[in-house]
Amino acid sequence: MNPLLEVVNLKKYFVHSRGILFRKKIVVKAVDGVSFSINRGETFGLVGESGSGKTTVGLTILMLYKPTSGKVFFDGMDITEIPRRKMKEFRRRVSVVFQDPYSSLNPRMTVRQHLLRPLKIHKIASGEKADELIIETLRKVGLGVEHVHRYPHQLSGGQQQRVAIARAIILRPDLIILDEPTSSLDVSVRAQILNLLLDLQKDMGLTYLFISHDLLTIRHMSDKIGVMYLGKIVEIAETDELFKNMKHPYTATLLSAAPIPDPRRKSLKKMIIRGEPSSPINIPKGCRFHPRCPYAIEKCSRKEPSLVDIGGGHVVACHRIGEIDVSSEARAVWSILIGSRQVK
Amino acid sequence: MEPLLSVENLRTYFYLSRGVVKAVDGVSFNIMRDEVFSLVGETGCGKSVTALSILRLIGPPGKIVSGKVMFEGRNLLELNEADMRKIRGKEIAMIFQNPMTSLNPILTVGFQIGEPLMAHFGEDKKSAISKAIKLIRRVKIPDPDIRARYYPHQFSGGMRQRALIAMMISCRPKLLIADEPTTALDVTIQAQILDLLMELKKDYKTSMLMITHDFGVVAEMSDRVGVMYLGNIVEMGEVEEVFENPLHPYTKGLIACLPLKPERKKKLEHIPGVLPSPINPPRGCKFHPRCKYAMDICREKPPETIDLGGHIVACHMYSR
């Protein structure tokens, strides 16, 4: 079966000019060669820290940013160079939910207007039919009719995010890009929204690209996960495989460093790496992670590793794969804490 | 043993034109020497206001209405402003979520770290700055001699938080209040900062009050925890006890809804409904409209706190 979305060597550079007399061009390599694919009905998680380029990947796939190079195939068509007419179809079939629900809604539009616009643009329905569809969609995301005429500031954060999700599903899309959809919500509301997303996926056969920095959430939601560092994917694997058998030192650090809400965590060792991520303006030569990597050897600062398939769709970009075992500490944390967890 | 800090029945209200927000509405807890106590809760539960009230940093329209904050035998709420200034920074220090708001953009980092030493111990500028450089090294900022001459905007987010920590420990405070110290930081940097805080806590024998919404940080850092909901502590106890055996329905809900299940993509338990308006909170137990165990009495009467052997809960289910 063909994947629904296939991203091939996607790059997005932002060019800024600096200086008054001598203008110097500064190139920010936000996304620097990213490839992955998502099958129909699957959730692909993209995890990384701020500045890793995960959000830029999402916005570039949506063609809200023009890619610097690379291809994006959606259902077989190359959307980096499609005619306008086809673009409209793409817009109908792919939608997005952003992190901050308040800023993703127009403060001067009511809930109804937010949901009516997509129907009008794509000439799906108008008049009574449109209103029926709006009510039905709101019901699907768990909002009552009484919210129809409210403005965003009259809703709570969770309700705003439900409206944003309603807008994303009203055209019955195939793919939804979820960019940190629960990061700005409180714990109790987060669970509601995650449940809603899972329900919608099952009922409507949706495919998700789930972008997040929160390992607990992304583990819970995704079938497959790609780990990003400084504009590149360093490791891709099925979720359970990744959490049991991570191979890249960065993945291991990330998984080991995550705070886990279980007091038994205190007694387990943590892998703490030095330094902070380099800036995407000044990417280190060789492996991007080598200045912080506890396992780095001379080769790592010279040559950039490429992604290697180590079987079962598990891909890693590391020179020292097979030589080192990075997983013990992080694996201990995740398998012990989560594998054995019983909650009353 | 005598607690280092003892907050008794603290109430801080905000008088807005729309009504009165009872941000902190009768909060009591103790912090022992050498202990890390966490206050955890969702937006608007009053955890930050509690911390600010301890240092009396509440400005209009907010007001500390009643209660006691006993610190080493003195009630901080009755001190005059001059004595209070001697407490702030020297005895009790506070670090914030956004270090930029506590660092002055036009002074060098080194000077700012040395400043409390000059203010509280009357050190001269030169020795204060040389001590500041030692502190910068202590919080593991590379090249401390050079970095001391940097301005805050030349530091990254993690580095600024380190600088702020250096500034706050410069006077060796007995209590360090950390208000969401790592919320704005990335996972790997967060781990570094939490690690640093624990290390300093051990070295300096400082007690800590940790304010956070993140149960992960709570589990990792604290000895005891208080769970807040709409201005009240609904449950308090040893971290292990609260996580393994939560008593209050709200705590139960919060812990059950964490995406921390062996099987993935399954529905999580959740707390129904939304947070009520703080101006007009529900009568009786404030949590009852969202509580699946709510009884008639919950709608009528606010629950008393019940001490079940160090594990304290405010819920009618446990009263006799």
Next chain:
Amino acid sequence: MYKSKIGIMDNVLLNARRIIEGLRMMFYYKMALIGFFIVCAVTIIAIAAPLIALRRYDETNVADRLKPPSSEYPFGTDDLGRCIFSRVIYGSRIALMVGLIVMLIEASIGVVLGLIAGYYGGIADKVISAITDIIWALPPLVLALGIVIIIGPGLLNVVAAIAIVSWPPFTRITRAKVQSLVNREFILAARAIGENNFNIIVRYILPNVLSPIIVLATLTIPSAILSTTALSFLGFGAQPPTPDWGAMLAEGRDKMIYAPWITTFPGIFIVITALGFNLLGDGLRDMLDPKLKI
């Protein structure tokens, strides 16, 4: 069942609620309220001028030249025996018209350019910003004077000249506000559902930049009135016998010593009208500022 009536109800109800809310807010700001009353009063005077005025504004009575205020002529007469009171009353029509027309021309030029510059950026932004900066760098009254000298005197020409030289603030303020919105997530979300640029500008950006523009527009009216007055005073604006307040000042200035009423009353009206609009504009600024919402 829900009917599509909700669409109409939507607007009626919400607009009604917004107006009530606005009026309620007004009372919070007493100065704005005073400004609002002054503006209303001047508007009523302008509309009802034929009913209030005692005579036609160009009616001359040679026998009653330079009469001081009396029950017959409440504000006195000028050297042609015209009733100052009636001329001041009719003058409010001209002042308001001038203020509104200048404001409308300025706002339409300025806002359109600001939207284009802010939304598209790049070359469009550079060209528009350069033009804006150049015009803003020139002294507006002198520039307007130059234009009037070229195209000839007359009230309409003065209005055009003032509008042409003073739209830059609208462009600046619109552009800055648009730039702060353009990368907001709701604009990205709008593009993601397939909105075209025109609809994004009109439906998403314009409503969100409107409040500072309304404030600026309100504050533009008095400055337009004052500029016209100045040009009329210099003799380039309204030509006799038009009862323009500025022209009246000019006519009375050499008789100030022995017939001060000729200049005093138009002067008072100029000050009160300008003050009214300024108070209203300042009040609106406070009211529409979301940070100050109560």
